[in-house]
Amino acid sequence: MTVKHRTGIDQQDEYDVFREFARIQIEAGVDALIVHARNAWLQGLSPKQNRDVPPLRYQWVYRLKQDFPDTEIIINGGIKDLDAAHQHLELVDGVMLGREPYQNPYLLHQVDAQIFGATNQRFISRFEVLQSYYPYIEAQLENGQPLTRMVRHIIGLFHGEPNSKQWRRFISENACKKPAGMDVLYQAEQFLN
Template sequence: MSSIVTPSLAKLTKINRTFSIAPMLDWTDRHYRYLARVMSAELLLYTEMVTTGAIIHGKGDYLGYNDEENPLALQLGGSNPHDLARCAKLAFDRGYDEINLNVGCPSDRVQSGRFGACLMAEPKLVAECVTAMKQVVDIPVTVKTRIGIDDQDSYEFLSEFVETVSHVGCDTFIVHARKAWLQGLSPKQNREIPPLDYQRVYRLKKDHPSLNISINGGVKTLSECREHLLHLDGVMVGREAYQNPYLLAEVDQQLCGSDKPVLSRDAVLEKFIPYIEKHLISGGRLNHITRHMTGMFQGEPGSRAWRRYISENAHKPGAGIEVIEQARKMMTL
């Protein structure tokens, strides 16, 4: 294992946890994160969950990102303290601003690897994992969890889990305000069927005022974010931030006190196009990026024409910026 880092290596990045975007598999890749950063300088970005096995044994670069994405957190999936520490140190050396441990994903594949939501039943192991990572990095190590699992869904169960993990120095928890059913429900169903219980997360903060606690689950508007922020330190938004990405354009102004002008949708595209061009020049395909843009004009006249034109043309060989330009023109026909 790598040696303990010295204070001289500490990162000075100040993380604003008021608003963050949830880790979403196959969605929050580096292209989407760059688009999100174009719209908001203040929000905190999270990678998709990356397993320790992929980082240690995989052939690809699972830690790659664009410098412009910072502040950026890496979400790790795993339960072996040594492996998690090894991956955390690699991420620290690459310039990540936070390491987040996934204790919330309920999928069967994740459970078979003994990580994700099933770890809520093993708080001492989670504490060991956090301790191992904190020993080798000088950036925050945080935990994203549920309010409970299966029949272990009392407030006392959640509070005891948080207390156990916080005692080893984890002071930040992101809580998905639904419990997870480890058997019988798909990951998609686990995001929709178990009822939301925001009050339980509010109580957790009230009972543990020294901890930084963010809430996740079912949040769709910045107005709802403001309501949660009356009780909590931060709000994490998932599907709405992906399917309606322009929501992010007013995060800095409405939630973070910024007085900079709000970018129009067209201004966002204009700032994003150089990134797309760079991707194309390097041999990338247009649809790898435009799949994240189909919701940019959600609710606007012509949005269906925008989505349809991009969906029908961005995947074609040689497709370039002209597809985006034409899709925008189609909205006015």
């Protein structure tokens, strides 16, 4: 069993309160703690704002690991690339990325090599990733699922690449038009050539 939690609520500012919360989970036998390293402000912020506005407190998570060295501690919040993940891994056991791989899913293709030391990894281009997803999209379309439901997960695949905005815009504008099918993706590919 794992528990995902924050460093505290509202203006709570004492490390010891956070530590005590963690200690209770650990004594209850939790397998790992995943800490989103900022407080949740229960008054005045939307859930979305609560993911950005309260300041990050990575130091508290590092300190928690020092206080509970035998517990798996995973850090989360505002981590945007694998270099940053590497730095956190010097001080905690794991890193959780939330929004960044959603906005830029190709980030994940380097994880095995950069984080887990895989040496036999074949380079897989963004285009290959896209193509390998097509059979799944086709199967789901046949099941009656709308195209938007599948493409939302790859809309950031070409993030930072030439013409990615046109590719993304074409899909966003056309995937919701009924009956949108594979043609939308085939046409969008033209922006990538």
